[in-house]
Amino acid sequence: MQLRFVGCGDAFGSGGRVNTCFHVAGQSVNFLIDCGASSLPALKRLGIVRDDIDLILITHFHGDHFGGLPFLLLDAQFTRRTRPLVIAGPKGIETRLAQLMEALFEHSSGTKQRFDLSVIALAPEEIRSFGGVRVTPYPVVHGESGGPFLAYRIEAEGRTVAYSADTEWTETLIPAAREADLFIAEAYYYDRIVKNHLSLVTLEAHLPEINARRLILTHMSDDMLGRLDSLPYTAAHDGLTVEL
Ligand SMILES: [Zn+2]
Numbered sequence: 001m002q003l004r005f006v007g008c009g010d011a012f013g014s015g016g017r018v019n020t021c022f023h024v025a026g027q028s029v030n031f032l033i034d035c036g037a038s039s040l041p042a043l044k045r046l047g048i049v050r051d052d053i054d055l056i057l058i059t060h061f062h063g064d065h066f067g068g069l070p071f072l073l074l075d076a077q078f079t080r081r082t083r084p085l086v087i088a089g090p091k092g093i094e095t096r097l098a099q100l101m102e103a104l105f106e107h108s109s110g111t112k113q114r115f116d117l118s119v120i121a122l123a124p125e126e127i128r129s130f131g132g133v134r135v136t137p138y139p140v141v142h143g144e145s146g147g148p149f150l151a152y153r154i155e156a157e158g159r160t161v162a163y164s165a166d167t168e169w170t171e172t173l174i175p176a177a178r179e180a181d182l183f184i185a186e187a188y189y190y191d192r193i194v195k196n197h198l199s200l201v202t203l204e205a206h207l208p209e210i211n212a213r214r215l216i217l218t219h220m221s222d223d224m225l226g227r228l229d230s231l232p233y234t235a236a237h238d239g240l241t242v243e244l
């Protein structure tokens with residue numbers, strides 16, 4: 001199984017990076033984690049076959065994680081996708097997706113898809129399986145708007161991938177990422193502690209307890225991007241591929 005960082009940027013294109021979107025593909029699974037506004041051109045640039053994607057997991061409703069869905073869905077419609085697609089995310093996703101479609105492409109939310117589209121709300125700590133993908137959502141802390149916010153622990157093909165989503169430090173990240181084969185964690189700032197986002201020094205204090213086999217930092221501000229050469233961690237970049 002392989003995970004590709006289609007995009008690992010923040011909301012503001014820091015470092016010229018594309019909004020959050022990770023693509024996971026294996027023998028029997030093919031899914032996206034988040035679909036930020038710039039995801040469709042980024043997927044096309046990497047030659048990722050959108051028709052093979054069965055599932056899109058959304059962590060929250062900020063544009064840099066969720067805003068790419070209308071482009072992806074309309075593209076699927078116009079390119080005559082036939083394969084069913086599941087979009088799963090926090091409570092309210094059905095309404096939020098319809099509102100987003102309407103805001104970006106008027107009347108698009110009422111269009112009947114040519115393919116079977118299921119939009120599914122996930123509840124914190126309720127395990128759901130989609131084909132060979134087992135998903136456990138954990139509630140995280142990321143402010144007042146754009147939520148609910150979910151981190152994901154995802155098991156597929158004998159491997160575990162955890163993604164913190166955007167969040168300030170919260171204890172739920174420990175069960176979400178404990179002993180994961182790969183923990184993708186937000187590291188927005190290095191040592192500046194702010195509300196709603198995770199700083200690397202805060203995360204560092206909890207890494208022994210989390211004990212993930214591999215850590216990759218994502219969603220970095222210019223502050224973090226400027227320090228990467230001096231830090232002993234792997235940081236994502238757009239296009240980075242990880243074998244799991
Ligand atoms: Zn974000």
Ligand SMILES: [Zn+2]
Pocket residue numbers: 060062065142146166
């Ligand atoms: Zn966010």
